[in-house]
Amino acid sequence: MEITLRTLDAEAYIPLIPSLSALLKDAVDRGASLGFLPPLSIDEAAAYWYGIARDVHEGARCIVVASRSGEIIGVGQLVLPSLAAQRHRAEVQKLCVTFGARGQGVGRRLMEALHREAARRDRSLLVLTTRRDEYPQLFYQNLGYALVGVIPGYTIDRAGERYDTAILCRCWPRPADARDLQFEAGRDVGTPAT
Numbered sequence: 001m002e003i004t005l006r007t008l009d010a011e012a013y014i015p016l017i018p019s020l021s022a023l024l025k026d027a028v029d030r031g032a033s034l035g036f037l038p039p040l041s042i043d044e045a046a047a048y049w050y051g052i053a054r055d056v057h058e059g060a061r062c063i064v065v066a067s068r069s070g071e072i073i074g075v076g077q078l079v080l081p082s083l084a085a086q087r088h089r090a091e092v093q094k095l096c097v098t099f100g101a102r103g104q105g106v107g108r109r110l111m112e113a114l115h116r117e118a119a120r121r122d123r124s125l126l127v128l129t130t131r132r133d134e135y136p137q138l139f140y141q142n143l144g145y146a147l148v149g150v151i152p153g154y155t156i157d158r159a160g161e162r163y164d165t166a167i168l169c170r171c172w173p174r175p176a177d178a179r180d181l182q183f184e185a186g187r188d189v190g191t192p193a194t
Contacts, residue, residue: 001068003106005113008065010057016065017053018073021045031081033131034094037158048098061073062090062121064113066097066106073101076110078118089125090118095136111143125171131155132164145170 008016018076021042028040036044060082066074080128081087090112097106118126130136132150141147145168153162 003109004067004071005109006067007067007113007117008056008063009123010053013056013063014053016072017046017049020049020065020075020100023072023075023096023098024094026098028144030099032096033134033155033163034096035155047124062114062117064102064110064117066110068101073098074106076107076114078114078121078123080121080123088123089127090121092126092128107139108143111140115140119172125169127167127169129154129165129167137166137168140168143170152158 022047025040028036029038063079074097077093079091149167151165154165155163
């Protein structure tokens with residue numbers, strides 16, 4: 001089955017909150033470090049998605065979903081700062097893929113879509129955080145993100161154990177036409193692929 005990617009506008013976003021909530025719950029309950037602790041209730045997941053609805057409506061947050069046969073199997077988002085000195089950057093947040101769709105390139109395709117959305121909005125610096133020395137860090141580094149720092153003990157688990165967080169970034173020159181920009185894994189962080 002073909003995977004489709006779509007950037008949600010404010011009108012399309014609200015009806016998808018139940019599906020997004022189920023996806024977030026699945027990811028957190030299976031160990032994803034997304035700011036929540038398992039087991040995540042569906043109500044807490046929904047409260048998160050409703051809580052960012054205003055940002056989506058105002059264009060301060062871009063949500064991209066991956067679907068297969070009408071079912072959402074992945075999501076990622078860009079937070080878009082609006083202050084004048086920050087309009088060149090965006091933060092990648094809450095990238096997650098359903099357990100059954102992992103290992104099929106969905107996360108990579110979501111990140112490519114987020115890169116296109118960032119470039120379309122003239123955002124040439126992307127930052128993100130993830131747990132240090134776990135698979136997601138390698139995933140992002142394979143997409144050209146560079147490790148720029150570590151915050152010791154930044155997150156905790158249910159037992160109170162602390163985990164270090166890696167801070168990564170990727171930048172590139174602003175392209176003349178963002179729609180033509182393509183990205184390759186492992187490419188120099190300052191150079192878009194041609």
